[in-house]
Amino acid sequence: MKLVAVDLGGTNARFAIAELHADRRPTLGTPRKYRTADHAGLADAWAAFARDEGGSLPDAACIAIAGPVEGELIRFTNNSWTIRPSTLAEELGLRSLTLINDFAAMAAAVGVLTEEELVPLGGPDGPLPETGVTTVIGPGTGLGVAQLVRRHGRRIVLPTEGGHLDFAALDGFEERLLARLRERHRRVSxxxxxxxxxxxxxxxxxAMVGGVAIIPRDDASLWQAAIDGEDALAALALDRLVMSFGAVAGDLALAHGANAVVVTGGLANRIEARLKGPLFHDRFRAKGRFEARMGHFPIRLARHPEAGLLGAAAAYQEEQA
Known part of the structure; x- marks a missing residue:
């Protein structure tokens, strides 16, 4: 069976024809990317994809959406598109349609990735456990968090809003950071x-704590300067972010009752070396009476060029099973 897999973000909409297989690992055709700013809405981008594919598309689809999939009208934060779930299948000429959250699609992709596509960051070697809960987490514009439950041969994805839990400071600097952000946001997630x-x-x-001046940079150039190490303070800021990420990943794994953690996303892949280091893992394991247990968690980095599209197709197949 074939279907259209779609990964809708604020800036780009990605499409691919996916083919489902008995082993439940979909294969993807040529991925195509369309800027949302260049199209009036999903139907317009869908028509562009159909033209690029030769005019004929499967009558089934799974669409992963960057935001909560709920209510009568879905609005996007970073573009003017809207989706009305009750009429979307008819608008697109579909017999079967599934809508899921975009990070739920990432978690569904984790469920079908091979061992070679799950790069070891820490913990014991070998494949992920065949049963139990995997915490799937990925920093991007926000912080995506989901649970992947393997049970009785099924792979069940549970989307969460774990990124919106309260932040807990663990040292003096994080107390300063938290206090500063509370002045702006009141509640700091x-x-x-x-x-x-x-x-x-x-x-x-x-910079404020150290009493030093900084070079104003946009987010992209600041990240590049931090990763390259050309700006020592930016690199230190990234180290601090990685420390906090380790603490958060460990907290969520405990809260989920997980036995594995998978980190996903483009940002995570750019800082792979840091995620393999002690800044992440010392904080991940520092859970008091559970410290020994935390050392036994396999922690992996998901590496797939189109995980959102793969996950959309995998989620559709799991739902139809």
Whole structure:
């Protein structure tokens, strides 16, 4: 069976024809990317994809959406598109349609990745456990969190809003950071500290504490300077973000009753070396009476060029099984 897999973000909409197989690992055709700003809505981008595919598309689809999949009208934060779930299948000419959260699609992708696509970051070697809960977590514009439950041969994805839990400071610097962010946000969630935009706030707070001037940079150039090490304070800010990420990943794994953790996303793949180091793992394991247990968690980095599309197809197949 074939279907259209779609990964809708604020800036880009990605499409691919996916083919389902008995081993439950979908294969993807040529991925195609369309800027949302160039199209009036999903139907317009869908028509562009159909033209690029030769005019004929499967009559089934799974669409992963960057945001909560609920209510009569879904609005996007970073573009003007809207989706009305009750009429979308008819608008697109579909017999079967599934809508899921985009990070739920990432978690569904983790369920079908091979051992070679799950790069070891820490913990014991070997494949992920065949049963139990895997915490799937990924920093991006925010902090995506989901649970992947393997049970009786099924792979069940549970989307969460774990990135919106309260942040817990663990040392003096994080207390300063938390106090500074509370002046702006009142309540400070985890993703205010562990996400792409968070690096700037950490960087500015380090400069304030140290009484040093900083070079104004946009988020992209600040991340590049931190990763390259060309800006020592930016690199220190990234180290601080990684420390907080380790603490958060460990907390969520405990809360989920998990036996494995998978880190996903483009930002995580850019800082693989740091995620393999002690800054992440010391904080991940520092859970008091559970410290020994935390050392036995396999921690992996998901590496797939189109995980959102793969996950959308995998989620559809799991739902139809």
């Amino acid at each position: 985890i993703e205010r500290i562990v996400s792409g935009p968070a690096l700037s706030d950490i960087h500015e707070t380090l």
